[in-house]
Amino acid sequence: MMASTHIDQAETADLATVSDWRYYDPAYTLPDLLDAALELFVTCGYYGTSVRAIATKAGMTVPGLYYNFKTKQDILVALLRMSNEDLRRRGQAALADAGEDPRDRFIALVENTVLYMTNRRRMAHLTREIRGLEEPYRSQHVALRDEFEAMMLTEVISGRAVGKFGTDDPHEATRAVLVLCQGVADWYRTGGTKTPQDIADRYVNFALALVGDKGP
Structure with missing residues (x-):
């Protein structure tokens, strides 16, 4: 990929050391090219989006797009x-903030996931387009996805081991929790009566029920 400086900066601007994992900068935006591509991928699908459509929506020429990618x-x-x-x-x-208790760590991961699904809804929707990924990118993406699932599974297994969770199948319970949380991106819209934090708090309770929570 031939990415110009402003694209490189955009890819790292929101990925600096996270001092407050709950905070999402309301002023954060993607460069026009990436924003246009994201919007089209989400609304039209990867295969339904042409390079020319991305360039047009971004207000640039096709050669200009190819200068960046x-x-x-x-x-x-x-x-x-x-x-x-x-x-x-x-x-x-979130894990670092939660301390060592597996129940607290599980809660933090659930909260983090739901906050991401609400604050980065378009990005969350983009995961549907992994079918458009070619190798080795597809395998790399799946590995990263599995890594995140493993983070949550570790806490469910640990919570069960110390008697805080009663699930008899930590793997299945973890997958159910992730599907539950990721589904928020399908229906959430800004401007509703519930804030992202309200929804995250609510979904923590749902997730705790799925793992058979026995309390603090």
Whole structure:
């Protein structure tokens, strides 16, 4: 990928050390090219979006687009990498903030996931387009996804071991929790009566029920 300086900066601007994993900068925006591609991938699908459509929506020429990215595939890879890395870093910060108790750590990961699904809804929707990824990018994306699932599974297993969770199948319970949380991106819209934090708090209770929570 031939990315110009402003694209490189955009890919790292929101991925600095996360001091407050709950905070999402309301002023944060993607460069026009990436924003246009993201909007089209979400609304039209990866295969339904042409390079020319991205360039037109971004207000640039096709050669200008190719100056930044060699292919449409490279744009999808860049966006998914940004999404995965943002969620992973916030998850790590949430765990560090939660301390050593597996129940608290599980709660932090659930809260983090739901906050991401509401504050980065378009990015969350983009995961549907992994079918458009070619190798080795697809395998890399799946590995990152599995890494995040493993973070939560570790806490469910640990919570069960110390008697805080009663689930008899930590793997299935973890998958159910992730599906529950990720589904928020399908229906959430800004401007509703519930804030992202309200929804996250509510979904923590749902998630605790799924793992058979026995209390603090």
